[in-house]
Amino acid sequence: MDFKLTHARDYINDWVYKNTFGKITGIIADSIPADTNAIITSALYFRGFWEIPFIQSATIIDNFYPDGLHEPPIKIKMMATAGAYPYYFSPEYDCKIIGLPYVNNFTSMYIIQPSNSSRNVLRRLLKTLSAEKIEDMISKMIYQNAIFALPKMHFSQDINMKHVLRALGLRDILASGERFSAADLSDLNERTWPRG
Numbered sequence: 001m002d003f004k005l006t007h008a009r010d011y012i013n014d015w016v017y018k019n020t021f022g023k024i025t026g027i028i029a030d031s032i033p034a035d036t037n038a039i040i041t042s043a044l045y046f047r048g049f050w051e052i053p054f055i056q057s058a059t060i061i062d063n064f065y066p067d068g069l070h071e072p073p074i075k076i077k078m079m080a081t082a083g084a085y086p087y088y089f090s091p092e093y094d095c096k097i098i099g100l101p102y103v104n105n106f107t108s109m110y111i112i113q114p115s116n117s118s119r120n121v122l123r124r125l126l127k128t129l130s131a132e133k134i135e136d137m138i139s140k141m142i143y144q145n146a147i148f149a150l151p152k153m154h155f156s157q158d159i160n161m162k163h164v165l166r167a168l169g170l171r172d173i174l175a176s177g178e179r180f181s182a183a184d185l186s187d188l189n190e191r192t193w194p195r196g
Helices: 008-019 119-128 131-139 161-167 186-190
Strands: 055-064 074-090 095-101 108-114 142-151
Touching: 055 142, 074 131, 095 131, 108 119, 108 131
Parallel strands: none
Antiparallel strands: 055 074, 074 095, 074 142, 095 108
């Protein structure tokens, strides 16, 4: 594709829109620089169904306390459910973790909440956690009956792959003036990828 054409960005964004069934409306926000040789794009849309669905009639506007119970709440849509869920209270990290399995237990969403939760407390907890520590908490979970409510959510994330690819040692394809076809991508085939 000739990236100098004005419709190049729209063509890519349209592909993403169609392939995510309208869930992701665009992946490239800015105009494409004229010296661009290649664009690598990918879109992931996860559509999972809860093993125990949230109760639609129980979704209400309620108080949510992002800065703790002693600060003013915000009004937000809260969805509620009840059932037996994997749960663990971690005295080591002073937090609780609950697992929300998707249909057939193919995967789960884990929600971690520190005691006396607020944005600052959560930031401090995030700095201490690692994949290994979270996996350790998950291994200690047992099923417990629970009734709980969560804010109705939508997650989205943009990642600048330039930094990721450089960290992987792929510098040739990012060098200004280099042709993409001349890039050495052999590291990708020989690299051992860590779990995480």
